[in-house]
Amino acid sequence: MTDILEELAWRGLVAQTTDREALAQALGSGPVTVYCGFDPTAPSLHHGHLVQLxxxxxxxxxxxxxxxxxxxxxxxxxDPxxxxxxxxxTKETVAQWVDRLRAQIGRFLDLEGDNAAVMVNNLDWTADxxxxxxxxxxxxxxxxxxxLAKETVARRLASDEGxxxxxxxxxxxQGMDYLELYRRHGCTLQTGGNDxxxxxxxxxxxxxxxxxxxxHALTTPLVTKSDGTKFGKTEGGAVWLAxxxxxxxxxxQFWVNTEDADVVGYLRTFTFRSREEIAELADAVAERPAARQAQRVLARDVTALVHGEDEADAVVAASQALFGRGELVDIPAATFGAAVSALPTVAAAPGDPVVDAAVGCGLVAGRGAARRAVAEGxxxxxxxRVTDPDATLAAGDFLHGRWALLRRGxxxxAVADTAPADGTESSSAG
Structure with missing residues (x-):
């Protein structure tokens, strides 16, 4: 690629650089050695690290x-x-997290061949x-x-805690890392988030x-939503890669739920789709937004990048099968369990009336409503489709010996579960 810096900028991966013209010339003149640091302050990387990867x-x-x-x-x-x-x-915890992060990073880069990435650990030059x-x-x-003038330091000094x-x-x-990698590997570019x-x-x-x-140094922008709010939080917290x-x-599901206003930008930043492919997907968003084609491509590509092609295929199949566009029996147990984990749940067993299960998990307001739903198909x-209002759940209905998927319309x-995690029924609406 003759102008990698321009390509990175188009993809929204450049915020600030030292001497941009000199950096562009260096990147265009031959191989540059670049490093990015990942601190093991948690047992997994998250979506913010994904930008750097x-x-x-x-x-x-x-x-x-x-x-x-x-x-x-x-x-x-x-980092403050x-x-x-x-x-x-503890040192033991950090060492364990180092191993986990190294395994995660290894999925994104070629670690063998003529241009293999080289994993480094700054403990090697600081321990002694x-x-x-x-x-x-x-x-x-x-x-x-x-x-003292650095923003985080200045703010912390002005706080009660200091x-x-x-x-x-x-x-x-961190500065010493750059010096050591310059001396050991001829490294002349460091990347990181804009913060x-x-x-x-x-x-x-x-x-x-x-x-x-x-x-040289190059930072990536903080990824935000189109409304300016922070990107990457779920009800459960961070978007972890583990x-x-x-x-x-x-x-x-996190990626497939991306808003129309954000999806094209995320396709540029988080996938390796070509400009032509992204332009076609942008047209699809404008002309057929209800189809959510761009969101499905984004979610599939990023899931495959992080978790592998097989896992991506499994979750796509599960997502389709839950709504009748595939075979539920083909979904692996772990994937199926994850897919239904957030659904309203009722404890159930073979022989329980279907209408009772539907009422218990909140799909319908009562037995009368459940029987009317059956009558209406x-x-x-x-x-x-349930055709008999007196039908019961059979042993074979519990996929993987545990879950029966219930759907209204x-x-x-919702799900009927022979072994719900908390052992209780849920009455939340579907």
Missing amino acids: VLLRHLQLAGHRVLPLVGGATGMIG RMSGERVLN LNAIDFLRDVGKHYRLGTM ISFTEFSYQIL QWGNLLSGVELVRKAEQATV PDMMSPYAFY GLYVNND KRTL
Whole structure:
């Protein structure tokens, strides 16, 4: 790719850069070595990290050398937050999270071949560093006034809580990462979120002072919705990339629920679709918004990127089957369980009347309404229309020996469960 920087900008992946013209020339002149840091302050990466992973993937595909850094050292301190001091995790916890994050990052980048990405850990060059050497060799290049002027530091200093020396020193450690990677791998570009601009410049300045060399920094914008609100929160919290913290089905549903006003921008940022493909999907949004074609492409692509093609196929099939456009029996148990986990639920067993189950989970207001729904042809068990108002749930109706899917009309779903998680019935409306 002759102008990767222009491509990244078109995709909404460029907020700020050091000397943009010089960076564009460097990227266009030959392979550049680039790194991005990921701190293990949680057991999983989330949607914000996904922006950086996609950026690194674009750079690797364009022929540049990529160094994903998992911060085994910086993760034990944590980047200062506006909200207050972080709780320090144990060394054992951080080490476990380092392993989890390395496995997650490895899904996005080619780790073998002529242009393999190289995983690095800043604990390798900090674990044996003593305080005197740190202060003499690194600390001497920092000026207190510059460090105090950084927005997060300034705000924390003005707060009642203040800021500890531990978190205050984070910017020095991150700057040292850039210096070490410049020396070890010839790294001349660091990327990060726009909230990391100050930390990135810390590394740029340290390399300049310690090595008299010019290196670059590039940040990505904070992804927001079209109304300006923050992107990426669900009722359960963050949009995690780990399947044990957010199921692939729930992950898919998050993306498929994207608003029309946002979906084209997200296709540019989070997928590798071509400009022509995205233009066609933009036309589909404008001309046939009810079909939600762009949202389904976005959700399928991002789910495959994060969880793999097989898992993406499974959740797409489950999403279709729940509404009668596929075979429920073909959905794996784990995927089916995730798909129905948020539905209104009633505890049930073989032999229970279908109308009682429909009332118990809130699909209908009472037995009379349930019998009328049957008479009108609007009540289903596992996508099969119920024709007998006295029908009961059979053992074979409980898929994977547990769940029977109930549906009223085209889109109102609930589930009869032989072993609900809390052992209670739910009466919430579908």
